[in-house]
Amino acid sequence: xTTPVDAEQAWQDLQRIRVPQERVYDEVERCAGGDRRSTYLxxxxxxxxxxxxGLELPKWGIWLTLAAxxxxxxxxxxxxxxxxxxxxxxxxxxxxxxxxLFAGALVSGGTILLTGFLTRWLALPYGSLIQATVSxxxxxxxxxxxxxxxxxxxxxxxxxxxxxxxxxxxxxx
Numbered sequence: 001x002t003t004p005v006d007a008e009q010a011w012q013d014l015q016r017i018r019v020p021q022e023r024v025y026d027e028v029e030r031c032a033g034g035d036r037r038s039t040y041l042x043x044x045x046x047x048x049x050x051x052x053x054g055l056e057l058p059k060w061g062i063w064l065t066l067a068a069x070x071x072x073x074x075x076x077x078x079x080x081x082x083x084x085x086x087x088x089x090x091x092x093x094x095x096x097x098x099x100x101l102f103a104g105a106l107v108s109g110g111t112i113l114l115t116g117f118l119t120r121w122l123a124l125p126y127g128s129l130i131q132a133t134v135s136x137x138x139x140x141x142x143x144x145x146x147x148x149x150x151x152x153x154x155x156x157x158x159x160x161x162x163x164x165x166x167x168x169x170x171x172x173x
Contacts, residue, residue, distance in 0.1 A: 036144075043139050045072050046108075047133065048069075048132075049132075050112065050132035050135055051128050053131075054127060054131075103142075103146065107142050111139075112135045
């Protein structure tokens with residue numbers, strides 16, 4: 001014995017649940033691509049540190065600069081992790097997030113090493129400024145698209161309701 005279901009009411013109930021969820025994912029995707037302030041701040045801190053490596057500092061000055069750089073990075077990490085963010089149930093880190101982290105480290109580290117090698121090999125004046133500018137530029141150009149790519153599957157993962165089924169497929173049953 002089945003109870004008759006009003007299709008219009010069922011559709012409205014589904015929309016009442018789904019629309020706020022879609023807005024949450026829209027907000028997460030917007031934040032992933034639109035948080036330029038933290039990206040530029042990180043790039044500026046990296047630029048200052050890399051530019052200061054070209055100065056002929058004593059050993060304690062190099063260690064002090066490194067400690068200051070790491071301190072500022074940790075401070076930025078704490079400040080930006082305390083911001084109110086939308087928490088999603090199914091937004092655990094995916095393989096894309098891990099791949100983006102390692103690719104970012106590879107691009108940033110590779111750019112720093114390559115530009116450092118080239119400026120020494122070509123004996124360019126102000127080599128640390130060139131190295132800092134190219135490395136910070138590569139960081140800024142890499143972060144935005146990579147964050148959008150890493151966040152893009154969140155919506156589809158959250159809509160899946162089991163192996164291979166989506167909410168839309170479930171509603172059609």
